[in-house]
Amino acid sequence: MELLLILLLGIMYAAGVYLILRRSMIKLLLGIMMMGNGTNILIFVMGSITKGKPPVINTNHNIFQDIYADPIPQALILTAIVISFALSAFAIVLLKRAYALLQKDDLDDLNTPEEEDI
Amino acid sequence: MIDNHILAAIFVHLITAILQLIAWRKTITQRYLSVGGTFLALIVAIRLFEKVYTDGTLTLNASNWEAPFGIVFVADLLAVTLVLLTSIAGFAVSIFSTTGLSRQRMMYGYFPIFHFLLMGLIGAFLTGDIFNLYVWFEVIIISSFVLMTLGGRKAQLEGAIKYMALNILASMFFLTGIGILYGITGSLNMADLAFKIQAVKNQTLIGITSIFFILGFGIKSAVFPLYYWLPSSYHTPPSAVAATFGGLLTKVGIYAMLRVFSLIFIPDDFTKQLLLVIAVLTILTGALGALVKTNVRRLFSYLIVCHIGFMVGGLAMFTKIALMGTIFYLIHDIMVKTNMFLIAGVIRQLRGSMDLAKLGGIYGEYPKISLLIAIVLFSLVGIPPLSGFWPKIFLFQEAFGQGQYIYVAALIVGSLVTLYVIAQMWSEVFWKNAPDPSVLENKFEPMPLFKKILLILPVAILAGASLYIGLYAEGVVQVADRISNELIDTTPYIEAVLGPKR
Amino acid sequence: MRSTILQTATRYLLPILLLFSVFLLLRGHYFPGGGFVGGLVASIAFVLHSFANGAEASMKIMRRKPLSLIPIGLGLAVLSVIIPTFFGYPPMTGLWLEEKFPVIGSVGTALFFDIGVYLVVLGVVLTILFTISLTQD
Numbered sequence: 001m002e003l004l005l006i007l008l009l010g011i012m013y014a015a016g017v018y019l020i021l022r023r024s025m026i027k028l029l030l031g032i033m034m035m036g037n038g039t040n041i042l043i044f045v046m047g048s049i050t051k052g053k054p055p056v057i058n059t060n061h062n063i064f065q066d067i068y069a070d071p072i073p074q075a076l077i078l079t080a081i082v083i084s085f086a087l088s089a090f091a092i093v094l095l096k097r098a099y100a101l102l103q104k105d106d107l108d109d110l111n112t113p114e115e116e117d118i
Numbered sequence: 119m120i121d122n123h124i125l126a127a128i129f130v131h132l133i134t135a136i137l138q139l140i141a142w143r144k145t146i147t148q149r150y151l152s153v154g155g156t157f158l159a160l161i162v163a164i165r166l167f168e169k170v171y172t173d174g175t176l177t178l179n180a181s182n183w184e185a186p187f188g189i190v191f192v193a194d195l196l197a198v199t200l201v202l203l204t205s206i207a208g209f210a211v212s213i214f215s216t217t218g219l220s221r222q223r224m225m226y227g228y229f230p231i232f233h234f235l236l237m238g239l240i241g242a243f244l245t246g247d248i249f250n251l252y253v254w255f256e257v258i259i260i261s262s263f264v265l266m267t268l269g270g271r272k273a274q275l276e277g278a279i280k281y282m283a284l285n286i287l288a289s290m291f292f293l294t295g296i297g298i299l300y301g302i303t304g305s306l307n308m309a310d311l312a313f314k315i316q317a318v319k320n321q322t323l324i325g326i327t328s329i330f331f332i333l334g335f336g337i338k339s340a341v342f343p344l345y346y347w348l349p350s351s352y353h354t355p356p357s358a359v360a361a362t363f364g365g366l367l368t369k370v371g372i373y374a375m376l377r378v379f380s381l382i383f384i385p386d387d388f389t390k391q392l393l394l395v396i397a398v399l400t401i402l403t404g405a406l407g408a409l410v411k412t413n414v415r416r417l418f419s420y421l422i423v424c425h426i427g428f429m430v431g432g433l434a435m436f437t438k439i440a441l442m443g444t445i446f447y448l449i450h451d452i453m454v455k456t457n458m459f460l461i462a463g464v465i466r467q468l469r470g471s472m473d474l475a476k477l478g479g480i481y482g483e484y485p486k487i488s489l490l491i492a493i494v495l496f497s498l499v500g501i502p503p504l505s506g507f508w509p510k511i512f513l514f515q516e517a518f519g520q521g522q523y524i525y526v527a528a529l530i531v532g533s534l535v536t537l538y539v540i541a542q543m544w545s546e547v548f549w550k551n552a553p554d555p556s557v558l559e560n561k562f563e564p565m566p567l568f569k570k571i572l573l574i575l576p577v578a579i580l581a582g583a584s585l586y587i588g589l590y591a592e593g594v595v596q597v598a599d600r601i602s603n604e605l606i607d608t609t610p611y612i613e614a615v616l617g618p619k620r
Numbered sequence: 621m622r623s624t625i626l627q628t629a630t631r632y633l634l635p636i637l638l639l640f641s642v643f644l645l646l647r648g649h650y651f652p653g654g655g656f657v658g659g660l661v662a663s664i665a666f667v668l669h670s671f672a673n674g675a676e677a678s679m680k681i682m683r684r685k686p687l688s689l690i691p692i693g694l695g696l697a698v699l700s701v702i703i704p705t706f707f708g709y710p711p712m713t714g715l716w717l718e719e720k721f722p723v724i725g726s727v728g729t730a731l732f733f734d735i736g737v738y739l740v741v742l743g744v745v746l747t748i749l750f751t752i753s754l755t756q757d
Contacts, residue, residue, distance in 0.1 A: 020283075039293050039297065045301075046297045087256070125711055136695050137691075
């Protein structure tokens with residue numbers, strides 16, 4: 001299970017880097033989102049996965065006796081997901097506006113000389 | 119010592135933002151709220167600074183969870199100094215925004231987002247938890263994205279895409295670093311990490327993790343190979359926004375580096391060498407960029423990059439005097455850089471342009487304003503009694519002492535280029551004969567006196583702060599001295615967070 | 621493209637999804653769920669409605685602008701964060717009423733924080749959605 005996740009993580013990072021290095025704005029966005037999800041899986045793997053052992057104390061115990069899942073990585077991933085949700089929502093709106101203005105999907109065309117700055 | 123009032127400044131900004139959201143589209147109410155809110159935050163920040171200066175580090179366990187488990191907020195002297203400076207800069211920018219910004223931008227929610235940005239900055243300075251630092255960073259960058267695109271001109275959107283892509287990448291590096299760090303140590307509290315890092319056997323892994331943090335904070339603070347987003351985006355938003363960005367955003371990166379590399383990853387020789395090389399190249403490339411630009415704000419953008427190198431160099435040497443230089447420079451830089459972009463806004467109001475070729479004759483028409491601006495420019499260059507001069511003495515002294523002659527040379531080149539660029543700008547903008555009046559678009563002259571004061575007052579406030587830093591350097595040196603002591607010997611910080619039992 | 625099947629289904633799904641989102645919101649403190657997920661489910665209900673009937677129709681059934689939910693939600697969250705400081709606890713400490721309410725369960729500051737998050741998420745998602753789908757330039 002862990003090995004599978006680590007492979008997935010590597011693929012997601014590689015695909016993310018590849019997409020970011022393309023020229024298209026949409027691929028840039030997809031790459032960023034993919035790398036963000038890769039990072040979330042990294043935190044998940046780093047928190048050492050235990051199967052079927054939630055961090056819940058039985059009613060008749062007052063301490064953890066078994067191996068249990070670390071709850072913090074889940075909290076971290078949840079926070080990271082919320083943040084990346086906000087970021088990608090903003091990025092989609094931004095790229096849509098930029099595309100409406102430029103009519104091009106090429107990052108190399110983002111250098112129109114500015115007539116006058118404000 | 120535990121204190122509930124650490125977060126007061128954050129709540130002041132948050133509540134101001136909420137009230138402004140309720141007063142959506144009522145721009146006049148929003149303006150009053152903004153000036154009132156930043157003023158209140160300034161008072162709160164001054165009180166917090168006084169308290170920490172006399173009583174020492176204060177902490178606050180959010181949600182009443184004990185220190186290594188919950189999120190802890192730590193107000194040590196470095197943090198509260200930066201909170202104070204942020205509040206001063208925020209107050210000035212807020213006054214400037216009331217007139218220096220088009221009404222259309224205010225309609226789209228400039229003020230609430232501005233307050234969210236200030237809240238994020240203060241939170242980032244005060245937190246003692248590394249993941250919480252990441253969250254505050256995200257609050258900062260999301261607000262800055264919105265501020266940067268507000269208005270939606272073509273150049274702004276183009277700048278914003280570059281800014282967005284690289285800043286998201288930076289937070290991703292930062293988050294990856296945090297993930298690995300948590301995997302190694304199982305802790306997120308920075309004071310707790312300081313212990314657990316030392317106990318880790320595989321120190322090479324720690325070194326590699328620290329590279330993630332250098333990359334993440336390096337993009338944020340715009341150091342050499344990672345700064346290209348800054349000059350290609352900072353000249354696009356309105357001046358009030360650029361002032362907040364130029365004065366404060368890159369400095370959060372420097373703050374995070376100072377915090378993380380003094381507390382968690384104590385720099386070894388390799389890291390020091392790496393940071394020093396980065397610093398030298400940042401100074402040189404920033405200076406070269408500033409030499410060739412003919413637009414006031416593009417020029418200032420490169421000067422930001424150049425001066426970031428000074429501070430990174432001080433961190434790289436990592437001795438008490440070098441850190442004093444860095445911290446003094448940080449204090450000076452926040453005040454001056456914010457003011458520089460406000461001045462660019464004033465110039466734009468006076469002449470309707472920011473291109474050096476189209477400017478001129480401001481000294482002849484407005485001698486008093488020009489003299490005020492001259493104080494700021496001299497502070498930036500570092501003419502002896504003014505604020506830019508003192509930190510460089512410390513940096514020079516330490517660099518000579520350690521025999522880092524390349525860094526010394528870079529410092530000299532950086533200072534001279536700053537002098538040259540500013541002198542050139544002064545002669546082009548203020549002394550040169552005014553261009554043909556038909557191309558001028560003077561928005562300043564027809565304004566009522568009240569609005570004129572609102573434009574000039576923030577520049578005067580920040581110039582006053584710079585003068586204070588320069589002329590009462592003794593007091594600032596004492597603060598910098600205590601901060602650098604706390605950075606070198608982190609035991610008081612750790613004891614304040616985790617209790618004295620360890 | 622309007623599909624009658626989707627429109628009819630949405631008429632029944634919208635209230636069920638909204639009810640489910642409130643259920644998720646209320647059970648969130650001890651079980652999977654919470655303000656964020658609840659808010660997302662509620663906004664998905666409106667997204668579905670706007671798929672079936674168009675964004676203008678969804679705007680109409682919202683009655684007021686989704687943007688106005690954000691300050692209300694933020695205000696609730698801030699209040700629930702600040703209230704513990706009046707009792708001498710650090711901000712964000714969970715304070716709970718001892719009596720349990722029927723249906724809702726125990727009531728405390730954390731619940732109001734969750735409701736705040738719910739409203740903010742709903743407001744933000746719908747604002748973004750309407751911004752994207754109503755600008756046709």
